[in-house]
Amino acid sequence: MVPVASKLSSKLKSWVKIDDSFTTDGDVVLCQACNNQIGCSMISQLEQHVRSALHAKNKGLQTSKKQVLLSQMQQSSNVRSEFFHDMCNAMVAANIPWYKLQVPKYRAFLEKYCGRQIPNDSTLRKNYRHLCYDEAMTYVRSDIGNNYIWIAVDETTDGKGRYVTNLVIGKLDGKESPTPFLNSSKTLEHENHATVARFVNDGLKVFKKIKYLSFIVMLRRTC
Numbered sequence: 001m002v003p004v005a006s007k008l009s010s011k012l013k014s015w016v017k018i019d020d021s022f023t024t025d026g027d028v029v030l031c032q033a034c035n036n037q038i039g040c041s042m043i044s045q046l047e048q049h050v051r052s053a054l055h056a057k058n059k060g061l062q063t064s065k066k067q068v069l070l071s072q073m074q075q076s077s078n079v080r081s082e083f084f085h086d087m088c089n090a091m092v093a094a095n096i097p098w099y100k101l102q103v104p105k106y107r108a109f110l111e112k113y114c115g116r117q118i119p120n121d122s123t124l125r126k127n128y129r130h131l132c133y134d135e136a137m138t139y140v141r142s143d144i145g146n147n148y149i150w151i152a153v154d155e156t157t158d159g160k161g162r163y164v165t166n167l168v169i170g171k172l173d174g175k176e177s178p179t180p181f182l183n184s185s186k187t188l189e190h191e192n193h194a195t196v197a198r199f200v201n202d203g204l205k206v207f208k209k210i211k212y213l214s215f216i217v218m219l220r221r222t223c
């Protein structure tokens with residue numbers, strides 16, 4: 001007897017052929033034009049999506065994008081967009097996860113009022129995340145300067161039961177409330193003195209260019 005899951009998987013692979021924007025991993029259907037997952041247990045749901053105004057609009061955007069000459073595409077791939085870069089920084093500052101750009105209504109809002117093509121979250125991750133990180137770390141390094149620093153390491157468990165460890169640092173310059181910076185955050189497979197020590201060492205490597213780095217460790221254990 002064929003399992004229900006594999007039955008649906010083969011159906012999805014057949015159904016996605018109705019539109020070249022659709023792809024599937026066998027579990028869900030993704031519309032590449034809308035950059036959106038479509039709940040799908042019947043082919044009529046995909047047909048309904050194809051008929052929607054939003055899909056038609058996004059297909060139009062996708063088609064016009066494909067019509068760009070190859071030379072222009074090569075050129076544009078080498079030039080980073082200031083708009084995308086600023087969008088990265090703005091979303092990070094506002095604590096808006098980049099995957100929210102997959103929300104069709106949010107994308108439509110941005111496209112309507114910015115009058116620009118809105119990047120996919122994967123584009124931001126691939127091409128702009130390291131720029132934002134470098135800028136943030138440059139700022140942290142310049143703020144700390146040659147001061148002594150304090151560090152705090154804390155771990156928490158996320159909703160999936162993973163050990164998430166955070167390294168927070170700040171400068172000791174005599175002020176009562178120095179700005180703390182989240183230096184690094186990592187999921188550790190096991191949490192013990194060795195893995196935490198390695199995590200702290202790795203996190204502090206970004207300060208290797210500071211000549212007079214010294215630090216005082218403050219440990220806090222909440223469990």
Ligand SMILES: [Zn+2]
Pocket residue numbers: 021031032033034035049054055058
């Ligand atoms: Zn679509």
